[in-house]
Amino acid sequence: MKNPKLYAVSLDLAFKPEESWRLALEEALEPFGAALVSFETDGGKGWHMEVIGEEKPSAAAVKAALKPFAGLTPVIAPVPDKDWLAESRKGLAPLKMGPFFVHGEHDRGKAPKNVIPLEIDAGMAFGTGRHETTSGCVKALLRLAKSHKFKRPLDIGTGTGILAFAAWHLFKVPVTAGDNDKDAVRVARENAAINGLRKAIRIVTSDGYRAKAIRAGGPYDLVTANILANPLISLAPDLARHLARNGRAVLSGLLVAQEKDVIAAHRAVGLELDFRIRQNDWSVLVLKKAARPPAGKK
Ligand SMILES: C[S@@+](CC[C@H](N)C(=O)[O-])C[C@H]1O[C@@H](n2cnc3c(N)ncnc32)[C@H](O)[C@@H]1O
The missing domain is CATH 3.40.50.150 (Vaccinia Virus protein VP39)
Incomplete structure (x- = not known):
């Protein structure tokens, strides 16, 4: 299935924002997407904030929303298309625990010799x-x-x-x-x-x-x-x-x-x-x- 086209509004700060200021900024960005991520960068010296959604936000609307936060330069850009299933599978690489080789469906048949393969598809569990x-x-x-x-x-x-x-x-x-x-x-x-x-x-x-x-x-x-x-x-x-x-x-x-x-x-x-x-x-x-x-x- 083809992924929907996604857009991100992102901000990179060269400082770690004070909490109430950060929360206010997150609140201002939230309306421009469905998912917001906000995390420290550069070993705690900087901050990255990004909101992702299916509609491309208007630059004027973003600028207006960020007006109270003088001097910020948001970037509005399409999110590069990825095979998200493949990405999430990468995160679930097989795991060796004692004699067990715990893996998902995508690694079926790839167990090395002399291990006990356990195929675990977690789903909702x-x-x-x-x-x-x-x-x-x-x-x-x-x-x-x-x-x-x-x-x-x-x-x-x-x-x-x-x-x-x-x-x-x-x-x-x-x-x-x-x-x-x-x-x-x-x-x-x-x-x-x-x-x-x-x-x-x-x-x-x-x-x-x-x-x-x-x-x-x-x-x-x-x-x-x-x-x-x-x-x-x-x-x-x-x-x-x-x-x-x-x-x-x-x-x-x-x-x-x-x-x-x-x-x-x-x-x-x-x-x-x-x-x-x-x-x-x-x-x-x-x-x-x-x-x-x-x-x-x-
Ligand atoms: C942390 S998971 C453990 C799953 C698996 N046994 C493991 O070790 O990875 C806890 C599981 O216990 C179930 N659970 C919690 N309380 C329970 C109860 N009182 N009776 C039966 N199952 C319960 C939950 O639904 C969940 O699937």
């Missing part, structure tokens, strides 16, 4: 592997795989399905996965089919552990859940209920600063910290359920 919350989980799974042979994995908040697929490849057992977002469930099912895992991964719509298929499929000896700290805390009692004795839970989507609260909520339901993986500000907690109940408890 989260989980290309580029975010620390996902890559941290994959690292945790790889570490666990050195000493564990899990038989019954569950992935809560599966998104694109990436962690469920990784679990299948590492343990070669059927995986259950759930997401409370219908779009994510659709994307995860499509990805499972693309990766030849349609029968291996059962993907259901579920808020936490609520779906019958999830409740009936446990106890699980491995649970992955890359959701935010607060949902993890709310779901702690359910996790404890559905996690098998000596099972492991890989929890992600929390910041290092939130570790304490997440650990405390899980300790309160009998789960202890096994190990953690920190990347930048993000933390992945691997928790375990004791092999035996504490004395006096079942």
Whole structure:
């Protein structure tokens, strides 16, 4: 499909504008397009502002709008035509994570030898592997795989399905996965089919552990859940209920600063910290359920 012709009104400032002045300038430019970008340049010494739209703005109207900001020289020019799909694909170059080669449709068949290709087309779902919350989980799974042979994995908040697929490849057992977002469930099912895992991964719509298929499929000896700290805390009692004795839970989507609260909520339901993986500000907690109940408890 041919791209529509686009025009940009852009301004390059040789100084970093004061915030209220910058906001006023952005407001003055906004009517001349559909998308505005505004960012510092030259290591913070300058500023670039650009508004892009389908109609070529009149130079007189732009000049009038910028009159209160004396001395600025806006440039009105067509945006060079690009293949935007190709551009966005460039941004999603294949990603190597341990043995996995995570790629999109455009790189199908390009995996080098001796890797496990995972084709992930994110669509409306989260989980290309580029975010620390996902890559941290994959690292945790790889570490666990050195000493564990899990038989019954569950992935809560599966998104694109990436962690469920990784679990299948590492343990070669059927995986259950759930997401409370219908779009994510659709994307995860499509990805499972693309990766030849349609029968291996059962993907259901579920808020936490609520779906019958999830409740009936446990106890699980491995649970992955890359959701935010607060949902993890709310779901702690359910996790404890559905996690098998000596099972492991890989929890992600929390910041290092939130570790304490997440650990405390899980300790309160009998789960202890096994190990953690920190990347930048993000933390992945691997928790375990004791092999035996504490004395006096079942
Ligand atoms: C950060 S994404 C993680 C996706 C993928 N598992 C990954 O690690 O990249 C979180 C996903 O959890 C889902 N989610 C959030 N809260 C949930 C809940 N209470 N129950 C089920 N899914 C949930 C969201 O819809 C989203 O798809």
